[in-house]
Amino acid sequence: MKKIDIKNKFSDEKALKHKDFNKVLSKYNRLKTPFYRSPKFLSMVAVSTFVIMLIFMIDEKEAYSNGSYTAIYHSPIGIPIEHELIELTIEKDKPTQVITNGGTVINIPENTLVDSSGNLITGKIDLKYRDFLDQKEVFLSGIPMNYDSNGVKMNFKSGGMFEMLAYQNENPLYIANDKKVKVDLASMQVEDDYNIYYFSAEEKKWMYKNRDKDGFTKEEIAKVDAELKNHPKAATKQKLMDEKDKLTDSLMAMYEQTPTAPIKLDINKHSFNINANFNDFPILKAFKKVKFQVSDGDKNFHPKYAERRWNSVEIEKASKKNEYTVCFSDFTQKVCFAVIPVFDGENFEKAQAMHDALYNNFMANVDSVEDYKKQVRKQLAEEAKELEEMKRLALIKEREMRRLEKERQKKLQEMAEVNNKIYREFEINKFGVWNCDKPEMLPSEQKTAPRFVDNQQQEIDVNMAYLVMLDKNNVVKLSTLDLAKGLPYNPGENYTLWTLIPDKNAVGIVSNKQFQNINKQPSTTFNMELIGYEDFKKLSTQELLNI
Amino acid sequence: MIKESIYHKTTSIINLEYEQIKKTQQNVADFAPLYDSYFLAIFNYVLKRVQDEHHAAEITSDIFAKALFKISTYNFKGLPFSSWLYRIARNQLIDFYRKDKSNKYLQVSEEELNYLVDNSENDIEAVVDKENKTQQLVLALGKLSDDNIELIELKFFENRSYKEIAEIINTNENNARVKTNRALTKLKDLIK
Numbered sequence: 001m002k003k004i005d006i007k008n009k010f011s012d013e014k015a016l017k018h019k020d021f022n023k024v025l026s027k028y029n030r031l032k033t034p035f036y037r038s039p040k041f042l043s044m045v046a047v048s049t050f051v052i053m054l055i056f057m058i059d060e061k062e063a064y065s066n067g068s069y070t071a072i073y074h075s076p077i078g079i080p081i082e083h084e085l086i087e088l089t090i091e092k093d094k095p096t097q098v099i100t101n102g103g104t105v106i107n108i109p110e111n112t113l114v115d116s117s118g119n120l121i122t123g124k125i126d127l128k129y130r131d132f133l134d135q136k137e138v139f140l141s142g143i144p145m146n147y148d149s150n151g152v153k154m155n156f157k158s159g160g161m162f163e164m165l166a167y168q169n170e171n172p173l174y175i176a177n178d179k180k181v182k183v184d185l186a187s188m189q190v191e192d193d194y195n196i197y198y199f200s201a202e203e204k205k206w207m208y209k210n211r212d213k214d215g216f217t218k219e220e221i222a223k224v225d226a227e228l229k230n231h232p233k234a235a236t237k238q239k240l241m242d243e244k245d246k247l248t249d250s251l252m253a254m255y256e257q258t259p260t261a262p263i264k265l266d267i268n269k270h271s272f273n274i275n276a277n278f279n280d281f282p283i284l285k286a287f288k289k290v291k292f293q294v295s296d297g298d299k300n301f302h303p304k305y306a307e308r309r310w311n312s313v314e315i316e317k318a319s320k321k322n323e324y325t326v327c328f329s330d331f332t333q334k335v336c337f338a339v340i341p342v343f344d345g346e347n348f349e350k351a352q353a354m355h356d357a358l359y360n361n362f363m364a365n366v367d368s369v370e371d372y373k374k375q376v377r378k379q380l381a382e383e384a385k386e387l388e389e390m391k392r393l394a395l396i397k398e399r400e401m402r403r404l405e406k407e408r409q410k411k412l413q414e415m416a417e418v419n420n421k422i423y424r425e426f427e428i429n430k431f432g433v434w435n436c437d438k439p440e441m442l443p444s445e446q447k448t449a450p451r452f453v454d455n456q457q458q459e460i461d462v463n464m465a466y467l468v469m470l471d472k473n474n475v476v477k478l479s480t481l482d483l484a485k486g487l488p489y490n491p492g493e494n495y496t497l498w499t500l501i502p503d504k505n506a507v508g509i510v511s512n513k514q515f516q517n518i519n520k521q522p523s524t525t526f527n528m529e530l531i532g533y534e535d536f537k538k539l540s541t542q543e544l545l546n547i
Numbered sequence: 548m549i550k551e552s553i554y555h556k557t558t559s560i561i562n563l564e565y566e567q568i569k570k571t572q573q574n575v576a577d578f579a580p581l582y583d584s585y586f587l588a589i590f591n592y593v594l595k596r597v598q599d600e601h602h603a604a605e606i607t608s609d610i611f612a613k614a615l616f617k618i619s620t621y622n623f624k625g626l627p628f629s630s631w632l633y634r635i636a637r638n639q640l641i642d643f644y645r646k647d648k649s650n651k652y653l654q655v656s657e658e659e660l661n662y663l664v665d666n667s668e669n670d671i672e673a674v675v676d677k678e679n680k681t682q683q684l685v686l687a688l689g690k691l692s693d694d695n696i697e698l699i700e701l702k703f704f705e706n707r708s709y710k711e712i713a714e715i716i717n718t719n720e721n722n723a724r725v726k727t728n729r730a731l732t733k734l735k736d737l738i739k
Contacts, residue, residue, distance in 0.1 A: 003598075003649075003651065003652045003653070003689070004652075004653045004654075004655060004685045004688055004689050005598075005652070005653075005654050005655075006654075006655060006656065006657060006660075006681060006685065007654045007655075007656065008656050009591070009656060010591065010594055010600070012587055014600075015586075015587055015590050015591065015594070016586075016587070018590060018600070018603070018604035018607065019586050019590075020608065021579055021582050023608045024578075024582060024608050024611040024612050024615065025575070025612075025615075027608055027609060027611075027612030028575065028612040028615045028616055030612075031612055031613070031616045032616065078645040258721075259721075261720060261721050268558070355721075356724070356725075359721055359724075359725055360725065360728075363725055456718075456719060456722065458717075458718060458719055458722075460717075461717075502638060502641055502642075503634065503637060503638050503641070503716070503717050504716070504717060505641065505693070505694070532694070
């Protein structure tokens with residue numbers, strides 16, 4: 001909610017005290033000069049180097065660095081995934097176990113947590129925990145998902161990612177050098193081909209740690225997929241998807257019929273009326289109270305033509321928006337002009353009122369179809385979620401049949417059934433962001449030059465885009481520069497695109513259906529559905545993926 | 548009654564401005580006349596939306612610096628330069644609010660509220676209680692979504708044309724008109 005104050009206008013005299021063109025120029029110069037070449041950056045580097053040298057010289061014994069405790073990640077739409085704050089007490093020589101709201105199990109062995117000087121700590125501590133388990137949460141995290149594998153640019157398909165930080169009296173805590181905290185992450189992804197990575201806040205990149213031991217093989221997943229394919233819910237999901245696609249097509253057709261607003265006569269431009277017998281020229285009836293204003297680009301018009309009596313008149317819609325071509329002819333000559341139908345005075349007011357009524361009616365119809373589409377989308381999301389849950393549960397039961405021997409795994413198995421989650425084991429030696437991932441090649445088989453419009457065909461400037469894979473938890477960030485080189489995709493794969501439109505506080509979403517219709521075209525106009533940031537937060541991942 | 552809008556420009560002034568923009572594209576010092584023309588308008592626009600005048604001054608200089616930085620990409624559409632400038636200002640304020648949501652703020656005068664009541668087509672006057680008019684309006688405005696309140700600000704507190712509002716919020720004129728009417732209806736419902 002906005003704070004609103006009643007105040008009188010600030011005096012111009014006081015305002016002008018803040019006028020400073022030199023300041024604008026200096027800020028402009030800073031924008032122009034890359035930061036790494038700016039005097040501020042160079043002096044910061046010099047000071048930092050000096051401070052680092054000083055730290056090494058003064059206190060070589062300091063065991064744990066404070067500066068690299070965590071990196072700050074920015075949600076691209078300013079809506080972060082909030083941390084779960086867990087308060088717990090650490091007792092000397094005793095292990096501690098915590099289960100988060102999402103079912104993740106954190107095991108802290110005895111005598112594991114230390115302060116920045118390396119002293120073991122006991123007593124009350126605060127754990128800050130959050131996880132990022134699907135495409136929406138990865139997107140909102142703002143954590144980079146790109147990975148450089150020996151110079152090859154790749155992107156992570158994530159099996160589950162979390163951030164865990166620990167504090168005592170607001171001071172950061174660390175994991176002692178010879179210890180590890182075990183985190184059994186309650187994940188939504190079922191595959192088994194993942195590795196474990198740690199995001200280094202110092203180097204701003206992912207570090208490979210070890211291979212993930214959990215998850216299911218491709219064969220196990222394929223077996224369950226085949227069983228679920230014939231489930232009635234799969235048929236319902238398909239039916240809802242078809243219904244949603246039909247509604248999208250209907251909406252596109254409706255938007256093409258958007259009532260055109262009347263244009264007011266510009267008295268500085270040439271214009272003329274057509275006086276004709278409407279019985280001879282029935283097509284002109286529609287333009288009865290209209291004037292024709294000569295278009296700016298027209299080179300043929302001369303006022304003398306308006307004085308003349310012509311035998312015949314033809315009028316047809318030109319390709320340019322709002323523009324028509326009017327041709328007059330008689331036995332000796334034919335002239336054509338590019339014109340725009342306009343209204344003057346009272347006629348304009350009437351036309352405007354008529355247009356507003358039509359437009360309101362049109363929007364009411366559009367809104368009702370949009371509302372229905374939202375309902376279908378919601379149902380579809382629920383069906384898709386239930387199918388995903390059924391798949392996980394079926395796989396968990398498959399695993400049960402393998403009769404795992406270890407006690408911990410048995411316990412996790414029970415918990416998995418309760419929580420309907422796949423557990424992934426991490427042994428972490430640092431607080432920060434950990435990820436169970438598989439680097440994948442970026443889509444590269446085809447590129448199309450994208451143009452983005454909203455439902456009303458209004459061109460939209462896209463600031464940043466995220467190519468979201470529907471069948472795996474992989475979100476590829478694309479800058480404006482990347483998009484300028486063409487939107488990459490692999491035909492046959494399922495995508496949606498989430499674009500940032502900061503000046504509308506919205507995320508523009510391109511549906512998977514539009515990707516399927518690209519047909520290797522060199523350029524494509526994508527029709528985006530705009531979802532406000534707050535609505536984006538409220539919609540479930542499945543709803544967002546099925547737009 | 549609010550005086551004639553300062554945002555409306557004649558075609559000749561718009562064309563003169565464009566000549567100045569073309570000069571600025573060659574030499575940044577030529578931006579000074581544009582800065583002189585628009586400083587007060589932009590500063591007041593920002594000051595209405597942030598509580599502190601020093602913050603407003605910083606944001607205003609950021610806006611002009613950004614405008615200067617982007618002026619080489621300026622695309623003349625026959626609209627006043629101010630529309631483009633306000634779009635930058637709007638984005639700069641969105642950035643400012645994003646850092647801290649508690650920054651969201653709007654300053655209005657009683658004169659502006661009276662103008663809103665007198666000029667809204669959906670007859671807000673019929674639903675307000677004359678004695679508590681200001682309080683009622685402030686309370687209802689505070690409950691509107693950011694998008695809706697912005698439309699009311701632009702149309703009634705700043706007296707802009709729908710064409711200009713469309714340019715600032717990056718939509719078409721029809722949509723700006725219809726959305727503003729809907730915002731007014733919501734405001735009326737909140738007052739009832």
